[in-house]
Amino acid sequence: MTLPQHEPVSASMKSPLALGIDIGGTKVAAGVVDGNGVILEELRRTTPGRDARAVEAVIVELVHELGARHTLASVGVGAAGWMDLEDSRVLFSPHLAWRDEPLRDTLEAMLGRPVLVTNDADAAAWAESRFGAGRGHDRLVMLTLGTGIGGALVIDGRVERGSFGMAGEFGHQIIMPGGHRCECGNRGCWEQYASGNALGREGRELAKKHSPMAAGFLAAVAGRPRDITGSVVTELALQGEPTAQELVAEVGDWLGLGIANLAAALDPALFVIGGGLSAAGELLLEPARRAYSRNLTGRGYRQEAVITVAELGPNAGLIGAADLSRVRTRPARA
């Protein structure tokens, strides 16, 4: 993690601490975050399945444990899904059980502290714009490449949510009509071509077709094609395995094409790439930058955006949720 360069220590010492909680499909992470975006203490728990009540109980337990050792002004909870514009209700969370759930009020009643509920990609973008790769930029697009593509847009120093709170779902832009089926129900969504899952699917398909190109993949997973995931291919690519590098570059091509589309629409000066797949670094970003330049409309007549890797790693969501809760929560109700 990179520490902020500009905020004087004396000012940050005065900022109240906030707790950030990132609810993932497999883990719940909680961290005490100071005004510089630094995590002072962190805890992790296994996500208790899809049961909403059980997840809420884990959140309460984490807040109580960390709250006993730190004075926490507010709590920010980030999760994949759509939240309402009041940072209050989870409208829909694909990997969790919440459906139109007043999570903020539930948690505030259980915790007696101000709570903010936010989309995890929005939280990560906020953190990167405040403390990470986006410092000094008032306009950026962040793409978190993992299971899918988490997207968020920061304009004029705030997260752009749209009219109904669902802006930033860049991964569901259809870039290949009739293409791969997406979990959202449509076909040809960008995230079916430029995510960790897409990389894993390509690796598995290659192996299942008995292509000799997949020998290195099969060796890495004891001959079980179904164990070839995006992480496995990324790791092999980083070790120099040529086919893995080819597949990462193909995903990079799709990434760059979609980034060119976002540049046409939104024209930000900066794209920040995070998520598990960003571990591939330049193996992914170099082809992405080339595809971006090749597909950018008006090339030659415009400035080109910078495409760079995120700095805060997997903690970006947690840090951003904490920081947003400090900025946006109202006083807790009685």
Add this chain to the structure above:
Amino acid sequence: MTLPQHEPVSASMKSPLALGIDIGGTKVAAGVVDGNGVILEELRRTTPGRDARAVEAVIVELVHELGARHTLASVGVGAAGWMDLEDSRVLFSPHLAWRDEPLRDTLEAMLGRPVLVTNDADAAAWAESRFGAGRGHDRLVMLTLGTGIGGALVIDGRVERGSFGMAGEFGHQIIMPGGHRCECGNRGCWEQYASGNALGREGRELAKKHSPMAAGFLAAVAGRPRDITGSVVTELALQGEPTAQELVAEVGDWLGLGIANLAAALDPALFVIGGGLSAAGELLLEPARRAYSRNLTGRGYRQEAVITVAELGPNAGLIGAADLSRVRTRPARA
């Protein structure tokens, strides 16, 4: 900047008049616009080719003629192309001869009045958001369907320009990799599928293949396939010609697909459809709405945007340029 949506008539009576000029590939239109977006007097000239000096001379002539009869506080000039963020320079104008041209300063020196230079699609979106189909909305996407797709995005009551002034080029989002070649140099841009030009191309192709389905088209153009344009097909569709209606509906399908993509990214409550092709009305919009709903990610869990036709017609760009000049121009320099 937030502007009042329901400006009282008494206040608007006091608003100074502004001149709006819309420079098209074939015509230059000028209009004196009051604070309610009403055109008090309008003049038109033929665009004198691609010669930048000749176009500037026409602008000056129009300002002098209308300025002799009205007290004009400012002049707004809209044209297809990219303008810098200072509303000052034309960076690139595809159909005109300006290349990195300090048009504002040139015109201010010639006219002795404050001038604003703006993208025509931005101007049209601004006009619709202030005085047309977008009244009361602080967030909308406008799509002007003609030669291509002019796009603009209004967020929080202002036109979103991006980091370099080139946001809103929605027509150049690639939605069909390897598809039709676009004037921008790329392949598969949305405007190659959902514009007036796309409709004309489909009509011409059908006729050139000697399809019996194109008999109605050929009858309308005295047997000359090259004369089948988007306007011809639109007109035939409105007259009830079945093949023309099919082609308009196909373009509507592509329109709806791209709108679903923009909804995923930007989530506005309103899409306003203008430009020549919007004359097709529900023949275009009904299939577009169906395709939008079918391709919208998260359908069932979200509110859907309204897709409606623009209200100000071909004068939207002129009205918007005038109004923006009133809002944004600085005092003219000596």
